[in-house]
Amino acid sequence: MxxxxxxxxxxxxxxxxxxxxxxxxxxxxxxxxxxxxxxxxxxxxxxxxxxxxxxxxxxxxxxxxxxxxxxxxxxxxxxxxxxxxxxxxxxxxxxxxxxxxxxxxxxxxxxxxxxxxxxxxxxxxxxxxxxxxxxxxEGRPVLTGAPKGYPATTFKATPRAGLFVDKNAVKARLGDPATVIVNALGPQFHRGLEPSRYGRPGRVPGSVNVSAAALVNADKTLTTLADAEAKFDAAGVTRDKNVILYCGGGISATIDLLLLTQLGYDKLTLYDASMGEWAKDPALPIETD
CATH class of the missing domain: 3.40.250.10 (Rhodanese-like domain)
Structure with a gap:
């Protein structure tokens, strides 16, 4: 299907x-x-x-x-x-x-x-x-007021393994030629040029930068698939590699994940705690320009 x-x-x-x-x-x-x-x-x-x-x-x-x-x-x-x-x-x-x-x-x-x-x-x-x-x-209809909700259901998940990883999994992949780690934060934070609200400035060592903000148009829609593919390709994000995404708190990186999914990438995962954890842990390496 x-x-x-x-x-x-x-x-x-x-x-x-x-x-x-x-x-x-x-x-x-x-x-x-x-x-x-x-x-x-x-x-x-x-x-x-x-x-x-x-x-x-x-x-x-x-x-x-x-x-x-x-x-x-x-x-x-x-x-x-x-x-x-x-x-x-x-x-x-x-x-x-x-x-x-x-x-x-x-x-x-x-x-x-x-x-x-x-x-x-x-x-x-x-x-x-x-x-x-x-x-x-676009002038489409909008209502005001509190949510009315939907009738409750019994939701039984069918979990898919590997869509979220922790710091140990990321650390284990550092330097792995079969893996590319992608930072979805802005370039200034990726390079460590500005103070970070998450802790130490900088990035996960060896990670590349495809900022989520660079994948969004002025009208809040996502960029075209052709433009997204060009940006990922320029950063060395290819379909044959395992791709780990991170950002500050595991939120904006999901914009990258959605576009990568649309482009047909299927070896994708999210470092859930992202820099909110990594930057505060002195035992974890960090890299700046």
Whole structure:
């Protein structure tokens, strides 16, 4: 069976509104600044208030840090165990039989993060290209108010191994010619030219840089596949290699992952804790220009 494309356009979603099998979710989170010297790089704030101020008709709201992350982890947004995710997604009416569409506000990275999480659970969701920003720019309908939700389901995941890795797996691949490690942060952070809110400035040694921001257009949609392929190819990211993606907190790198998936790459994984862990651990090597 052919897997669905991970992207859906605003036109396609508009035609699907009202479908009883559709499960549509706003995934927005905001990273708010914290005082200098804080133990955390930012404060994770759910986008429930902006959801209430305006959402696509029929949508529900998913709180990434509140319901879908490991609360015991030192980093934000870490993948919890499968049982927690089954209960949380099931409570929001999601299961593999539904047509799942994800969107977010301001940046697509929150919806692509949920897309990658669901992919690891065996669910092929789709992400709204351009998110709510493009939807509103086109004058499409928006409702206000709190989420009404969907009838709960019993969600049984079919986990796929290897879509998330930890620091030990990354460290073991340093210098491996069969592996390319890709940093999705901005070039100035990759090169260690600016202070990092995650800890020591710099990058995982040997990693290459394909910034998530460089893969997004001005209207918040993703760049063309041809442009994305050119950027990955220029960085030495090829289909024959194992590709490990990372960023600051395992969020923006999922934009790279979505485009790589569309391009047919199939040896992909995400270093979940990313620089939020790596930069703070003095036992882990770091590289700067």
């Amino acid at each position: 052919t897997e669905p494309t991970p992207l859906i356009t605003t036109e396609q979603l508009a035609a699907q509104l009202g479908d009883p099998n559709l499960r549509l979710y706003d995934c927005t989170t905001y990273n708010e600044p914290v005082p200098p010297g804080s133990d955390v790089p930012y404060r994770a704030v759910p986008g429930d208030k902006t959801f209430e101020a305006g959402h696509i008709p029929g949508a529900d709201f998913l709180d990434l840090q509140g319901e879908f992350s490991d609360a015991s982890a030192q980093q934000f947004f870490m993948m919890p165990d499968v049982a927690q995710l089954e209960a949380a997604f099931g409570g929001h009416g999601l299961d593999a039989s539904k047509s799942v569409v994800l969107y977010s506000i301001g940046t697509m990275m929150w919806s692509t993060r949920f897309w990658w999480m669901l992919r690891s659970l065996g669910v092929e969701a789709r992400v709204l290209d351009g998110g709510l920003d493009k939807w509103k720019d």
